[in-house]
Amino acid sequence: MVEVDPRDARIAELEAQVAERDARIAELENEVKVLTRRVAELEARLGLNSTNSSKPPSSDPPGVRRTPRKPTGRRPGGQPGHQPHKRERLPPEQVGRVIDVPPPERCSRCNEKLEGGQQQVLVHQVMEIPPLKPLVTEYRCHALECAHCGTLNRAVLESEVAGHVFGERLSAMVCLLVGKYRLSKRLVRDALSDLLGVQLSLGAISKREQEMSEALSEPVVQAGEYVREQDAANLDETGWYEGKAGGQQQRAWLWLAATSLVAVFRIASSRGSEVAKELLGEDFAGFLTTDRWSAYNWYDTALRQLCWSHLTRDFQGFIDRGGEGATIGRELMRARNRMFKWWHRVRDGTMTREEFARRMRKVERKVGRLLRQAAVCAEEKTAGIAAKIL
Numbered sequence: 001m002v003e004v005d006p007r008d009a010r011i012a013e014l015e016a017q018v019a020e021r022d023a024r025i026a027e028l029e030n031e032v033k034v035l036t037r038r039v040a041e042l043e044a045r046l047g048l049n050s051t052n053s054s055k056p057p058s059s060d061p062p063g064v065r066r067t068p069r070k071p072t073g074r075r076p077g078g079q080p081g082h083q084p085h086k087r088e089r090l091p092p093e094q095v096g097r098v099i100d101v102p103p104p105e106r107c108s109r110c111n112e113k114l115e116g117g118q119q120q121v122l123v124h125q126v127m128e129i130p131p132l133k134p135l136v137t138e139y140r141c142h143a144l145e146c147a148h149c150g151t152l153n154r155a156v157l158e159s160e161v162a163g164h165v166f167g168e169r170l171s172a173m174v175c176l177l178v179g180k181y182r183l184s185k186r187l188v189r190d191a192l193s194d195l196l197g198v199q200l201s202l203g204a205i206s207k208r209e210q211e212m213s214e215a216l217s218e219p220v221v222q223a224g225e226y227v228r229e230q231d232a233a234n235l236d237e238t239g240w241y242e243g244k245a246g247g248q249q250q251r252a253w254l255w256l257a258a259t260s261l262v263a264v265f266r267i268a269s270s271r272g273s274e275v276a277k278e279l280l281g282e283d284f285a286g287f288l289t290t291d292r293w294s295a296y297n298w299y300d301t302a303l304r305q306l307c308w309s310h311l312t313r314d315f316q317g318f319i320d321r322g323g324e325g326a327t328i329g330r331e332l333m334r335a336r337n338r339m340f341k342w343w344h345r346v347r348d349g350t351m352t353r354e355e356f357a358r359r360m361r362k363v364e365r366k367v368g369r370l371l372r373q374a375a376v377c378a379e380e381k382t383a384g385i386a387a388k389i390l
Contacts (some may be wrong), residue, residue, distance in 0.1 A: 044321065044381065050278065052317035054291075054310070089125060089310050134170070134198050166208065170198065174205055175212040223264050227257045228281035234258045234289045235276055235296065236307075242267055244279070255279060292388055312336060318374065318382050325382035328374045335363050335370070 049064045049371050050057040078084075101232035106113055139161060143154040156162075166174075177188045185205045192198045240251035255266045257279045268275045273295040280288070287303050290296040291310040292335055315336065318329025342359055374386035 043122070047320050050313075052320050053312050087122060097126070132196050134196055135167075136283070137167075159219040166200075166204070171208045171211060174200070178205070178209060179212075189255040223262050224257075224279070226262050227259055227264050227279070228284055230259045232259065232289070233280065233284070234287055234307075235279065236291065237271055237275075237293070237295075240267055242269070271295060308336070308340075311389070314385055317385070318378070321379055321382055323379045323382075325374055325378035328370050328378060328386075329382075332367060332370050335367050339363055 023184070036232065048055055049060045051064065073303040103114060103119070139156060139157060141155040143152050145152050174188060174192070177183045177191060178185065185202045188205055189200055189202060192200055235255070237253045237255045240252040240254040241249035243250050250269075252267055252269050253271045253275070255268055257264045257266075257277055264279065266275070266279060271293075276295050278297070287305055288296070288299050289307055290299075291307050292314075296304065312333075315329045315332040318325040318332065320326075339360065342351060342356050346353055346356045368390075371386045371390050375383050375390060377383075378386065
């Protein structure tokens, strides 16, 4: 019988323990990598603010520093020779009442009686609103009984009056408060009661909104057609809530297509490209300015301009995340500042667009080179954003 060397058994036991520990070490190393990546992601979220993300300035915590303006060396306030901004005197046809204040009888300096001197008039206008009360028009529909058959014949109201309890201006005010000033229906009801003494129910306010929507339907169609025919447009979307389901507000999106003269808003349940295509139309061939949201990737890259506010926040994000990306981000910011400095000169008439385009060729090449460098060398998130921009 061959004897088993106890040392071989011990070696096998130790090898099994080492293998088990190696597996455990590999498992822990993988867990550390996952947690390290998670910590970096959470730290990056903590560092997000309005300067490096789409978060609004109102959400910034104390201590967030925005890029300070370079001091000009001038004192605060209006500068010598600047265009004055003052309240203009209303013309006589807009003055509802004139009160003549007679001059004093004696001189304030020598106490002599004032007579025969040169007269001047200093005009001081005080603006006030008249007492607010509703203008109620009562229509009395008279009736006559036919002497031959006994039929009672009543006066018939015009279609513009029949069925309407509230006038056009009151309905317009309701929709203005709800639409432009974003007041809730309850606040609109209270405001009309407090200011005008007009009592409206919540249902009546909703009906006024529906009437306004129907009245504006045709102009909205015309505005949409105008946008689709322009040489340039800006498109954006933001979160919105539309109605309720199961006791909770339903998620929606408020879309905006803006041109130099017309802006079209649309509320949609989708944030996808089909809404953008519907707003612009399939035949739109102008320049389109957007952010980097994927819903716009269907549009021709040669005609698409990325919003510089979003790009600025991206470059600031490069800087805030540190590492190689921070150096690249500072170079991108310098290129961005150079572009805007020249563009402001074009806007002010001190540089031609041709000269601007010539200077920008070098800047464009530099920005492209920096983004390609960031996509390869920078930290993971910075590299990903640089690749998306490219």
